[in-house]
Amino acid sequence: MKDGEQNSSVPELSFNALKVLERRYLLKDELGKIIETPQEMFRRVASFIAHVDLLYDKNTDVDRLEEDFYHLMANLEFLPNSPTLMNAGTSMNQLSACFVLPVPDSVEGIFNTLKYMALIHKSGGGVGFSFSNLRPQGDVVRSTKGIASGPLSFMRIFDVATEVIKQGGRRRGANMAIMNVNHPDVLDFIKAKEMEGPLSNFNLSVGVDDQFMQAVKEGEPYDLVNPRNQEVVKSLSAREVFDFMVEMAWKSGDPGIIFLDQINHTHPVSHLGRINATNPCGEQPLLDYESCNLGSVNLARMVKDGKFLWDKLDFVVKTAVHFLDNVIDANLFPLKEIETQSLKTRKLGLGVMGFAEMLIMMGIPYNTPKALEWARKIMRFISKNSREASAGLGTKRGSFPAFKGSKWHKEGFNAIRNATTTTIAPAGTLSIIAGVSSxxxxxxxxxxxxxxxxxxxxxxxxxxxxxxxxxxxxxxxxxxxxxxxxxxxxxxxxxxxxxxxxxxxxxxxxxxxxxxxxxxxxxxxxxxxxxxxxxxxxxxxxxxxxxxxxxxxxxxxxxxxxxxxxxxxxxxxxxxxxxxxxxxxxxxxxxxxx
Structure with missing residues (x-):
């Protein structure tokens, strides 16, 4: 807490914010009666996350740290992702929002992943999958002498399971399905949500590489490849397939596009493997079994009398990074595999909300070069300062285990706590609580x-x-x-x-x-x-x-x-x-x- 601030903040919440908190976030007893106030919710989270510091320093002033964390949330300057607000300090205690699970090309593997997805949804998380490794519809299944039903048939099973679970009634289950553009079933995937209803618990994105995009520009064909044996099945016009994606996205909003080469080119721990999928809203690329903790800075609270408060943003960013790193240690991961992979990289995703309000408060229309200038200026500042905070934590607590061989190791960092520190999430319900645009x-x-x-x-x-x-x-x-x-x-x-x-x-x-x-x-x-x-x-x-x-x-x-x-x-x-x-x-x- 900065000097001069009052000792306790009472959150000012809109009518709509309170409705969302009552429905999804505030603790309830066995009869469904709400048993905490928003103020008590923020206090519960702040206290639980602050006490993690004692794992590293028994002399930590936990009370002061708790106050810092509490004020950040109660003043609506920063909010962590929904599972942290819902679950911190409870028996559930699963605090991450974003997960990616592999989908192996076997019945046993597929249904193990289905079970893992159910556990994650139950705890309030969302899951991304790449279905690109599954053999296409009509392909052979040698073990049974049968015919493969294809990725879309299994996606429907995942969709129905998600519908049943509904994330304990507090958060609707959310999934991302990705299929690489060279999969033989890609055309069926592209039109899978042409009609409203099927796969309603999935966002769909086609994974494309630079080679495909070049083929689109030059009007060239590209190959469809069976993932089971890497054999070319046939060739299609890249431009026609791209136009089909455009048509379906225009018609229904699905599919989106994921640019896999750009994701992997900039991945700071690429030595651990290739990323094939993202979380449900597409902003968090993750390795198989990886998770990430997200949080958002409310930019509307960083402006006063038309001036941007850089010192305040610095304090909020560095305190938020500390908070989010503590969340990793406080987390009760839903699977051992997820815990192992997540602790290797300790990824954080600090982002922003209220950008539109920030611009309005500064008299800047969104659709102007000045807005672009401010977008770069603010995110450059958050990136630099969050990295500095992570480096400081790395010096005190140790770098993430996969640090050696990472981008940061190669760039000469002596220590850094988190493989990533920044992500821009949609912050949908968080923005309702904060009373700003997502x-x-x-x-x-x-x-x-x-x-x-x-x-x-x-x-x-x-x-x-x-x-x-x-x-x-x-x-x-x-x-x-x-x-x-x-x-x-x-x-x-x-x-x-x-x-x-x-x-x-x-x-x-x-x-x-x-x-x-x-x-x-x-x-x-x-x-x-x-x-x-x-x-x-x-x-x-x-x-x-x-x-x-x-x-x-x-x-x-x-x-x-x-x-x-x-x-x-x-x-x-x-x-x-x-x-x-x-x-x-x-x-x-x-x-x-x-």
Whole structure:
């Protein structure tokens, strides 16, 4: 805790934040009655994680460290990933959000992985898989003289199991399925979610390499290869397959693309093996059986009176790295294999949320070169300072076991605690708790409906817009209701032009700005960047194609698009759907709950 701060902070939480905490995070008794307050939740987590320091130094001032950790969370300056908030200091005590499991080409191996997935989901984690090693549909199974059913049939089993588990009712099970573009079943994989319903617990991404992307540009064929025996099955037009990905992504939001060569080229512990999969939202590439702890700095809390507080960010970053490293030691891993692999690298993923609000508070529209400049400036600072914090911990506690042979060893570091320190996660529910936009996304809308688990619908009203509207004298409840039914502020004469420009929303801007912002952050991020290019309903397949190509050109590690309205069920709703909660809107405005 910095000098001069009060000894106890009471978190100021919005109506919607409290609803999410009550539903998912706060501890309950056997009858389902909530038995802790948000303040007690943050205190539970801070105390448990701070006491890890005693493993390394019996003379640690644990009370002071607990206060530092508590204030970071209670002031909504930093929040760790959901399993840490849910489980720290409980009998479950599984604290990681991100996992990758292998899918071997055998019935025994596949169903072992299914069991492991169930254990991870039960504890609140999400899992990524590469199904690229499974022999294609129709291939021979020599042990039984039968015919292989193919990867998609097993993906359906994983999907049903996830549906049954529902992560203990607190967090819906989330999976990522990746298939390499040279797998013989890739066309079936690309269209697997063309119809709404199947594989609803999976995000899909096609794993592509630079050779394939070059073939797309040059209009050349490429080979499909049977993973069982490495034999070429046939050749396809790379451009036609790429266009098919574009068409399906335009139609349903799946698949995304994972750029495997870029991921592995920048992987700091590449001597341990090749990465083939990521966590469910694509931002955390991991080796088989690896896990990672994530957390997000709230950039909106790093601005005061239009000025960015660099000293405050320095303190938050270094304290957060300390916190996240402690989480690794406090963690009760769901599998011995995961514990072994995770402790080899001790990966952390510190990221950000509230980037859009930060820009607004500084008077910078999202779709401008100045926003790109600030994205690089901030992430460069976080990367440098988080690495310094990790090096300090490495000197005191020892480097991660796989340090020798790593990128950091080759670059001359004497010690470093964590193989990676930065990741940009979507921070979906964390951003609701913090009352800001998720990750590095632009504003989705000034007012919109967010659907959370169980069909609960929450009206999200941007607090900064409301504040400015009141200060500038154009706020009315009628205006808020009108905005909630629209895609943007455009066409509203009540809103001044400069405010319309500042509160630019995801659907208003040229899609290239989404990709350029993602790439600007990626320059200084060890792992990956979660970013959905939200497109308006009228966007064309050509828009999607341009996004995919630009993402590869700018060295992103993956890319996802979603065209508004392309699925009947979607998490964020604007326009006509906002009428559903219009009658609750007045009640929620200005409703701050402690």
């Amino acid at each position: 990750g590095i996304e632009p504003l989705f809308a000034v007012c919109y409906i967010r659907e959370v688990m169980g069909g609960t619908q929450l009206l999200e009203v941007n607090g900064l817009f409301e504040k400015i509207a009141r200060e500038r004298g154009f706020y009315t409840t009628e205006l808020m209701m009108k905005i909630a039914r629209r895609h943007s502020l455009q066409g509203l004469n009540e809103v001044p032009p400069d405010i319309k420009n500042l509160f630019v929303t995801a659907h208003q801007m040229d899609p290239q700005w989404h990709v350029e912002i993602q790439a600007a952050f990626q320059e200084f991020v060890d792992n990956g960047v979660s970013k959905t290019v939200n497109l308006p309903g009228e966007a064309s397949p050509q828009d999607v194609k341009a996004v995919f190509l630009l993402a590869h050109q700018l060295k992103c590690k993956g890319i996802t698009v979603y065209r508004y309205g392309s699925r009947e069920k979607q998490v964020l709703n604007i326009g006509a759907n906002a009428k559903i909660m219009g009658h609750k809107m007045k009640h929620n405005l200005d409703n701050t709950i402690v």
